Amino acid sequence: MTFTILFVGSRNVGRSPLAAALTARELRRIWPRSADEVAVLSAGVDAAVWMSVPIPLETVAERRGLDLGAHRATGMSDGLAERADLVLTMTRAQRAQLVLQYPALRARTFSLIELTSLLQDAIAAPRRQTIGRGERLETKLRLVVTAAATRQRAAKAPADDQWDVFDPYAYSLDIHETVAAMLDAATHALVGEIAVLTGTRAAVGASRTA
Numbered sequence: 001m002t003f004t005i006l007f008v009g010s011r012n013v014g015r016s017p018l019a020a021a022l023t024a025r026e027l028r029r030i031w032p033r034s035a036d037e038v039a040v041l042s043a044g045v046d047a048a049v050w051m052s053v054p055i056p057l058e059t060v061a062e063r064r065g066l067d068l069g070a071h072r073a074t075g076m077s078d079g080l081a082e083r084a085d086l087v088l089t090m091t092r093a094q095r096a097q098l099v100l101q102y103p104a105l106r107a108r109t110f111s112l113i114e115l116t117s118l119l120q121d122a123i124a125a126p127r128r129q130t131i132g133r134g135e136r137l138e139t140k141l142r143l144v145v146t147a148a149a150t151r152q153r154a155a156k157a158p159a160d161d162q163w164d165v166f167d168p169y170a171y172s173l174d175i176h177e178t179v180a181a182m183l184d185a186a187t188h189a190l191v192g193e194i195a196v197l198t199g200t201r202a203a204v205g206a207s208r209t210a
Contacts (some may be wrong), residue, residue, distance in 0.1 A: 003138035004039045006084035007112070008094055012044030012073040013053045014169050014176075015090045019112060019183045021066045026191035027137075030200060037138040041084075045094055047075040056173045060180035081105055086145050088112045091164040092157070107149040113163045116186055118151045119144070119193035133199035140198040147197070 005023065009016030020042040027034035051073040053061075061068045074080075081087075081102040087109040089095045095114075099106040110118070122128060131147060132140035157163065165186075168179040195201045 001037075001138055002039050003037060003085045003141045004041060004083050005086045005088065005141075006080055007040070007042040007088050007090075008076060008098060009042070009044050009090045010046050010094070010167055011051065011169060012042055012047040012075070013051050013071070014057050015165050015167065015179065015183060016042040016044060017053065017068055017071045018057065018061055018066070018180060019088070019090070019165075019187055021061065021068060022064070022184055022187040023191060025066070026187055030191060030195050031137050034137055037136060038141065041074075041080070043074045043076045043080055045076050045097055047073040049073055049075050054169065056168070056171075056176040057180075059173060060176045063177075064180070064184065076101075078102075084108070085142065086110075088115060090167070091161075093164075108145050110148065110152065111163045112165060112183075112186055112190070114152070114157075115148055116190045116193065117163070118148045118155060119190065119197060121155070122147060122151060123193055123196050128197075130199040131197055135198075140200075141194070144194055144197060 007016040007020045007023070020040045024040040027038055027040070053068050053071055058068055076098070081104070084105065085108060087098060087105055089098065089109065089111045092111050092114070095109050095111050098109055132143040165182060166179055168176045
């Protein structure tokens with residue numbers, strides 16, 4: 001059985017495909033055979049289907065050893081909503097839009113930075129318990145999503161946009177690089193915290209703050 005992670009942005013030619021590629025690589029780093037159990041996809045709420053990534057995005061991806069040259073934009077759809085086990089948006093507004101359009105996604109949709117923050121809080125909890133130890137990766141991930149949804153109901157959202165990732169589309173290479181660095185840190189932290197919570201690695205030095 002495959003666990004599907006779906007990253008959702010605006011046009012699906014910037015933040016979301018880069019975040020998906022970075023996350024897939026981080027998963028392989030800790031779980032070398034993760035591709036057998038986890039599919040990492042991306043889509044856009046306002047995607048111009050088949051649009052390619054802009055040169056600045058392709059450049060910052062190449063700097064990180066990733067090739068997004070063949071990527072083409074995909075629009076959010078009923079099929080993707082049904083398939084997704086975890087949806088990670090680039091902004092809280094996108095999350096609100098998705099859960100309004102697809103109510104069944106509510107308990108498994110987070111902004112990327114929000115989920116990272118929730119898992120960091122879970123790791124810091126005084127009586128933290130390891131979840132999913134010894135289970136398959138896809139089972140671990142389902143347990144992580146359930147735990148995050150529980151924490152989300154009690155969490156207080158920040159007053160500003162600190163849970164949002166800025167859209168660099170049509171901006172300079174420097175802005176793309178800043179956003180790429182943020183996504184690099186966030187996806188590294190996210191996968192690291194999943195590894196800690198599921199007993200795959202120790203908490204000390206397992207992740208860095210996004």
